[in-house]
Structure formats: structure tokens, C-alpha cells
Amino acid sequence: MQTQVQKSRAQNRARHRDFLHLILIAAAIAIPVVAALSLYALINGSVDSIQAFGFRFLTGTQWVPNPPNGGPPILGALPAIYGSVVTTIIALLFAVPISLGIALFQSELAPSKLRLPSIFLVELLAAVPSVVYGLWGLLFLVPFMSQYVDPGLLNTLGFIPIFSGQSNGLGMLTAGVILAIMIIPYGAAVMREVITAVPRSQREACIALGGTTWETMRMAVIPYASTGIIAAIVLAMGRAIGETMAVTMVIGNVARITPSLFLPAETIPSVIANEFTEVAGNNIYMAALFELGLILFAVAFVMNFIGRLLIKKLTFTGRMTHV
């Protein structure tokens, strides 16, 4: 009996190892292949535009696909890149503290009766389709921002360039707010998981030293979970920068670089979504949209990299001062 059990255990372990190898091989093949294929498709599609505009595509601020005199299109991606980066930063400024607060509440503070309902409610936000967020944004958030939030900011902080200018609710600030609401459930869910995974001993040690609940969270829980929190922020950022439909509906879709957060702008995905159906028979225009996709790839990669670097550095020094 005993030997039989050992034998089957050994078999199980071998089977487990085989399975692990199989998965590893599959991942080793699939991930590079998918990455290479998508990169190839994007680069291949954008060759015409890269040849026609070169580096000017990245620095150009004009977007004239159909010039009135019938000349060649003048296309520059800088307004779209600027809009993507600014809206994503606004979204993260709102979403990261709120997500962290939600995660801490759900894992550390919430009474058990509130815990599950609150998790359910936050995750419900992730199940709402983005076009529904866009409709809600256009019908509720835009009038709300233009009547209450924007005039308030204009009257109190109007001397700062980012809060200047005429507002009608459609613009980068509204887009950033709606993006924040959309990425909060992703950030909160991952942060909650990593915070729940912090060992009890960490908390107990801090409490034993006389730490309050707040100090325990600040000094023991968050530093321990920082890697996971960074991952959550990066995940949320990836969703924000690629979000298309909701942003298209509230950002105003204007190719312009402006410091004011109230004014209409555009993002890389919104340009592609708006203009992709109308590029027939215009190869350079089509290639330019492909190149925008390539740039989105690169911008997401760079922001991801900078974000990891920045947050890692911040949390490291943070830990040094606390300990």
C-alpha cells in the first residue's frame, strides 16, 4: 500500500514536470511569435509613412490628411502622442491613490460583512463596456465638468496654464477622469491580491513594536507589497493608454497641443479609431495610421519602463527612511 502511494506520487510528480515543460515550450514559442508578428505587421504597414516623413512624423504638429490644394498629406503625430501621455498621467494621478485606498480598505480594514460586497461593487466597474462609459461620459460627465468642475478650477487656479482657457467639458481633463474610473477596478483588484498575500508575521511584528493600524499599513504592508503594487499600476496604465472608445467620445478629437486641460485634444487610439475607415486609396495616410499604432506600442513600452524605474526608486528610498 505504502509503496503504491509512493509510486503514484512519483508518477504524479513526473507528469507535473512534463506538463510544466510543455507549457514552457508553448510559451517560449507563442510569445516571441506573437510579438514578432504584430511588430512585423505594424512596421510593414507603416513603411510608406516612415519613408515619406521620417523623423518629422514624431515632431510634426500638423495633421492635414486632405490638403485643399490636392497636394500630399502633411501628417505629424506629436499632438496625438501628447494627448495620450497627458490623459494617461491624469488618469493615474486619480486612479493610483484611490485604487490603493480601496485595496487597503478591502484587505486590512473592512469588516467581513462589507468586504465581499465592496469587492463585488468595484469589480462590477470592470465589467462595464467602454462604450457605456463613453455614453455616460458624454451625457453626464461632460455637462457636469463644464458646469461645475471646470469653472471652479478656472476661477481659483486659473493663473496656472493647465487650468486656463475656455471650457465646454470636452477635453483632456474629462478624458483623464473617465479613464481613471475605468482603470480603478484593475488597479484595486491586483493591489488587493498582493496586499492580502503579505504574511501575517509582517503585520504582527509591526504591531508588537507599538505600531498603529496606519503605521502597520504604511511601514509593513505597503513596502512589502510594493513590487505587486507597481505591477498593478503598470497594468492599469496599459489599459489607460490603449483605451479608445470612451476617450474618443469625450476628448473632443482636435489635433492640437495645448497646456490647458480643459481644451479638446486627441489620443493615438482615438485618431486611429476615427480615421481608419476613411483611408481608402491613400497609401501614405493609411501607413501613417499604422505608424501611429507602432508609436503607441513604443509609448506604452517607454511609459511602462519609466514607471517601473520611478516607482521602484521611490519605494526603495521610502523603505530606507522608514526602517
Add this chain to the structure above:
Amino acid sequence: MIRMSSKNTKRNVGIVALVVVIIAAVAGGYYFSTMSSSTSTTMMPETSTMPSETSMMTSATMTETSMSSVTSSAAGWQPTAAVSLLGAGATFPQPLIQKWTVTYNQIYPSVTISYSGIGSGGGIQQITIKTVDFGASDAPLSNAQLAAAPGLVLFPETLGGVAITYNLAAWGIPSNTTINFTSQVIAGIYMGLITKWNDPALVALNPGLTLPSGHITVVHRSDGSGTTFAFTNFLSVTNPDWASQVGFSTSVTWPVDTAAGAIGVGAKGNPGVSGTVANTNGAIGYVDLIYAIQNNLGVGAVKNAAGNFIVPTIQTILYAAQNATGTPNPQDLRLHIVNASGPQSYPIATYTYILIYKDLSANPSTTLPKAQALAHFLWWAIHDGQQYSEPLDYVPLPANVVAADEQLLLTLNYQGTPLLP
């Protein structure tokens, strides 16, 4: 214990497998039952033609459409095989085309037509690379676009007007108040030269109204659109400054977006523009007439070529079509009806077009039965189909355009053999 658990997992696997088999069986059974029912319906017309024509006429679908006479060229035609046709293109005529496809399918159950509204540019692209049987576009194709698709022809299947809409409810001006516009003022607003509602130019046109001092939020389309084509075409024809600085196209670069002191906003689709206008105080926008009516927005009167301020209605757009078209040339049915003559003509109107290969065999996926069905459907659409226009706020084709369309459709062929006798 290990034995036990493995037995348990085996039992679980068994249950899951059973569930999968049941689902597959139910799905398969449903699929086959619908298959057999659809084949039985395709058999029906052939058997029912045998007894007499009167029995056909008494069926509910025929009485509905028998109001207008089926013309000789298409009468007596029956589909020989079950075919499904695919179309794609402009979103503006989509509700009408969908009404046609459903009604046509009720009369000829073996012909299934699906139409996807993916935008005019998408429709041109799809028919050029021959992935669909027919395309649709709000803007007439340029010579370059026609050269890219040899053998492609286009003809108007319906027309619509572009309404100037606004929202001044915050200043106590209700949506049923008509504000007068001229081409000069509209161009000034969309170029960012007129930025306030009480600009002297606007006040001079509307002596009876007290226009507010509020900012104008100028809403335009962010995606390419036949509506933009008609709107910018009107401004280009009537305003030399606009023609030289902006031009006309399905998507243009709007000067108002970058003009100092002006607010330009792009919105996606007719629903996006009408929604933005409805939610923004002091907004102005241009949409297909149906969207202005359905969203209860203010609709402006526009000064036409005869000097009268005309509000867009089905009647005034039909006047424009009748006055502007004359006798169309069936060889080239790209018709422009902006700034039409005639005292009652509304000046911003446009035809929308079906795109099709004259020799339908040019598209390898179009078989002879499909080509016959498509030619018959299009013939039906410009005759019997026109009665569905007005209930959906489209304008029926004037008789001279129907006659020109007929000339074109009669030249449709399959490897040289005419499709419509």
C-alpha cells in the same frame, strides 16, 4: 485517499464530458432543424408559382409592396437558388438599406442580404478589394478612386439633407426657434472668425431674435463622413475663401480647431455630433436631417441660391434634387446638388450612392445566381423600395434620377450577358 480523489476527478470529468455532449447535441439539432426549415422555405416560391398569380398576391408580403407597380424589366423574375449577398459602406443610408433587405427577404425568402455600416471610406475600400458584393458611399468617388477599381460604377439610391443644428436652451431660446444662416456666416463660424452668438453678422440675419453673448462651441465630425463631404462641398461652392483654405472632402482639417479664441470639437458619427450639441450650451453642429429631428435639436434655415432662407424638410430637399439634377447622364451619375437653384430648394443636400461592378463577374465571389439576385434587388430598391424613404426621413429619388438609374442598371452584366432583360 489518493484512489478516492482520482475516482472523484474521474467522475467529475465524466460529468463535464456528458454536459459537453448534451450541449453539442442540442446545438447540432437546432442547427439542422433551422437548416431544414430554411431549405423548405426556399422551396416554397417555386411550388407556389405553379397554381396561379392571384394566390401569390393574397399573401401578406405581396399586398404590402404591391402598392407600386413592378416594372416590366424585373417582373416574373424568381431566384433560382438560395443566395446570400454582402454589402458594406456608408452609415447614413443604413436604416433605409436595412429596411430594404428585410422587406426584400420577405418577398424573396431565398435571398438574404446583409449590409454593414462601416463608413463610406470603408465601403469604397471593401468594394475595391472585392470582399463585398456591393458597396455604398455618401460621397461620389473621385476619378482616382474609380481608376483604382476598374469597372466600378455608382448610382444614387436615396438622398438626404444636412441640417445646421444648435443648442441655445441655456439662454431661453427653445429648439423650435429657427435661426437664419448664410454660407458666409457658417464658413466664418467653422473658420473660427465668428466666435460669439451675438456676432454682428448673425444678429443682422436674425432681426427678431435676441442672440446671447455666449461662446460658440463648433462641433464637427472627427471621423470621415459623407455628411462632411456635403457640408464642405456647399461651403466650397459658395465661398471662395473656404474653397482655397479648406476645400471639400469626407474629412477636412478644420481651421476652427486651431483658431485663437474659438472652440472646435470633433465628435464621432452623427449620433456623436447630435449628442455633443444636445449636451453643450451654445454649440452648433451639422448632422443628417433625421438626427436633428430625432434629437429635438434646433434646426437652422440656410439662405439658398435664390436668396431665400429655407428650413430643411423632405419637401425642400426634393425641390433641390429636382431643380439641380436636370437630365442626368447615365454614364456618370456623380451628381452634385448643393446650392441648388429654385426658390424653395434647401441648399445642403447630397445623394448617397451604391457601388457595384458593371460586369459583376469581376468580383470572384459573386456567382451568376448572386449577380442575378443583386441586380434584381437594386432594381427593386430604386422602384418599390423608394416608398420606405419618407417614413424613415429619407427623400425619395426624383423621377429623372430613377430613369437614369434604370439606364445604368440595364447595362449590368455577367461576363457580357445582361442581368436585367
